[in-house]
Amino acid sequence: MPLSPAILARLKSVLPPGRALESVHDTDPFVRDWRGRYRGATPLVLQPGSTTEVAAIVAICAETGTALVPQGGNTGMVAGGIPRSGGEDVVLSLSRMKRIRDLDPVNHTMTVEAGCVLADIQAAAREAGRLFPLSLAAEGSCQIGGNLSTNAGGTAVLRYGNARDLVLGLEVVLPDGSVWDGLRALRKDNSGFDLKQVFLGAEGSLGIITAAVIKLFPRPAEVVTAMVTLTEPADATRLLSRLREASGDAVVTFEYINRNCLDLVLEHIPGTADPLDSRFAHYALVELAAGSGGARVAPVLEDVLSAGLEAGWVLDAAFAASEAQAATLWKLRETIPEAARADGGCIAHDVSVPVSRVAELLERGTALCERAIEGARVVAFGHLGDGNIHFNVVRPRGAAAAPFLERRADLTPMVDDLVSELDGSFSAEHGIGQIKRAQLRRYRSATELAVMEKIKAALDPRGIMNPGKVL
Ligand SMILES: Cc1cc2nc3c(=O)[nH]c(=O)nc-3n(C[C@H](O)[C@H](O)[C@H](O)COP(=O)(O)OP(=O)(O)OC[C@H]3O[C@@H](n4cnc5c(N)ncnc54)[C@H](O)[C@@H]3O)c2cc1C
Structure with missing residues (x-):
């Protein structure tokens, strides 16, 4: 139901002029999600500048039963920070509270x-x-x-x-x-x-x-960054363990990247180049850091990689000799989501499993997706050190994007079931938002859901806080 002009006027009156956006043109960036999959509607975007103003807005919403959607940078991946499509939610943007x-x-x-x-x-x-x-x-x-x-x-x-x-x-x-x-x-x-x-x-x-x-x-006194190539996914977890043991747990970052990711980045992101002369199937971007008093970490990384090269499970490595070179390696990792978007979008799965089961996830998951959609490209990357893989799938080369993306309905349950079988989570770091509510019901127990619902009812009995998200 649309909000009454009287409620809208009360909400606007809390803020100085110019801090309440109403026109479709002004509110548009606040109703679209980063991936471009979801679009909501709102009569009002409020931009408070202080906690007192936020509290005054929420008090009016509580009294009138008005739904409120807090929004930060709107980079969330599960459409949790945008309003629902009915136009009944007010958006509260925190972007002016930046002291x-x-x-x-x-x-x-x-x-x-x-x-x-x-x-x-x-x-x-x-x-x-x-x-x-x-x-x-x-x-x-x-x-x-x-x-x-x-x-x-x-x-x-x-x-x-x-x-x-x-x-x-x-x-x-x-x-x-x-x-x-x-x-x-x-x-x-x-x-x-x-x-x-x-x-x-x-x-x-x-x-x-x-x-x-x-x-x-x-601040660490020494940071070393390298892109390492490996024979198979199990070697990535092996490298992670060896580095953690040998360095006294100085590994800060351990990011897995498969070849499809690199191909996508090289195709869509200007200013990127293959980090090594040959093509490899599996890459790990690793970063170790040490404090000023501790032992140096560069020799540790070199020793572990030399041993791996000799044994044949490490294939090659590119070391960053400067901050600029490290940034170049990082760009290959960080622009993967942007490259997938430029390619027409992906069927995304932000999943986690115990680190000891990541290789199985990568191998079985890839076979599953390639069998389900001929030519589909598994773009698997992410925080292997935490057992968290962005197990994403992009369209077969030359295929139209829209019909491919419709296959999400059958592909995602297959991937999520595999993750569940491996004792993992269907949502590692992106949350639930609007997109993963059904999975929350499917994979979490009735007891767990009942506790969440009791907490929600106790704190927000009128259900005004970001309705239609999470629960
Ligand atoms: C290129 C790219 C890479 C990313 N990489 C990662 C990654 O490596 N790891 C990761 O975890 N995420 C990642 N994300 C997802 C996203 O950036 C994070 O979830 C981020 O923390 C969201 O912050 P935001 O300010 O954009 O929040 P928004 O998208 O604005 O909001 C996210 C959720 O938080 C709520 N919210 C926002 N502000 C408040 C507040 N002040 N009080 C209460 N609720 C609030 C919103 O209602 C919404 O439900 C990535 C996103 C992109 C686009």
């Missing part, structure tokens, strides 16, 4: 508002001689509120953990409009339930994160 409220280098913490862009937070930490390790290809536009609400993973989880592990405190506007100030910068605090965990990864369905205390780390 760094505090940076404490001694405590190794930073207090940031939800709309801070991830790359800006990384830069501020760098300027203070510190590291904020959350890193993902969308870091130039995604925002910390979105990162925390999706419990983002990215490329450094192996060493530093998911977004959830990088948070000490939160400030949240609850669905009744009250503000929970949990901005404590403490590494030890067992004073009752750890409430922040409820909101981290909740995809805006339980409240609006307005600020967070995040953890900083010392």
